[in-house]
Amino acid sequence: MKKLTKHLIVAAVLVAGFAAALGSYLLLSPGTERGDGGSDVRPAAGAVPVRESSHRLTDPADSELTLVEFLDFECEACGAYFPVVEKLRAEYGDRVTFVARYFPMPGHRNGELAARTVESAARQGRFEEMYAKLFTTQKEWGEARDSKEDVFRGYAGELGLDMGRFDADLTDPETAGRVQEDQRDGLGLGVQGTPTFFLDGRKIPNPASYEQFKALIEERLAD
Template identity: 70%
Template structure:
């Protein structure tokens, strides 16, 4: 996988510890990454943000800025899934888009997830994109046909999916997450925040320990 202009990933116990790198957002970027400026009033979570868990009484919020084509994000995905299974009734897990330069299909994958979200299938597409990343990641050609295939497998209305995928409003929704990320100092993926504080756990056990410590606070 390419490692220029994005984080270096070190896999420790199936988890990637991310080191941020600077981003260049250009309208003419061959990677398809959107041109984005930092949000003037950046927010970690907005009403429109995609919540992977919705506990009745949330005690903690974990936010991940991610790129579906990022190898390190792919390594973090099963860790987050384990944590969601364990803490989903107490912790709100939030996924936010942050496609990186150099990834031909990263921004397109984000739009595919957002198009699925418009039909109530964000989580299913989120999981599909990560579990199949090895099949489509780092391709030099567009993988739109592959993502359409995923949408069909999920039983989406394909006319609505195709319309949403090409709708400028869908691209703007992705760009809005990027703007917040840039405003919060995000420079690479995955970048994780726990109740507003950036965290860099090196393994599932370290992440679990961080959550346990926060949840034990009075």
């Protein structure tokens, strides 16, 4: 409980400072090249918050609501929201579809690599495990100047993944392309920073606490 409270306090502080910090984290304009070695990432013409191929953390048979998060595994604010989303998921997972979409920011040295790491794990049916692993260990590798590929490979080993397949998937252009598909949708929807949440297709201001997030969900479920 103390750990969760600490994360909620951090989330509130990060949300309060988010607008002020956003200028240094804006994504590149449409048609410009990424600064981290990736190819051009342009807005999707028919951008949508969620696709059939999107990664679902919950998938209730009778979903009443869909919450989509565009996230960066190296983003501190995303890390602070992680336990909030986990608690919401535990409470509403049988009624709400929770979706995670990649949106690595160009200012993070390992953000895009982290997304490919999770996608490579997803190819072995372990998306959720690697998603949680990177957020719960973020302080150990985040904001580094050097590549953390060896660290991420270590996590893959801990999860029992087939390492030959993991290494091949990590460098497979289709894996990077899958990450970029999410980015293109995000750009087309006006996402400029992380985390950005969409509730039933509408972008919402980031709630400053678990209680505010819960109240928003309760309000929508009651409609």
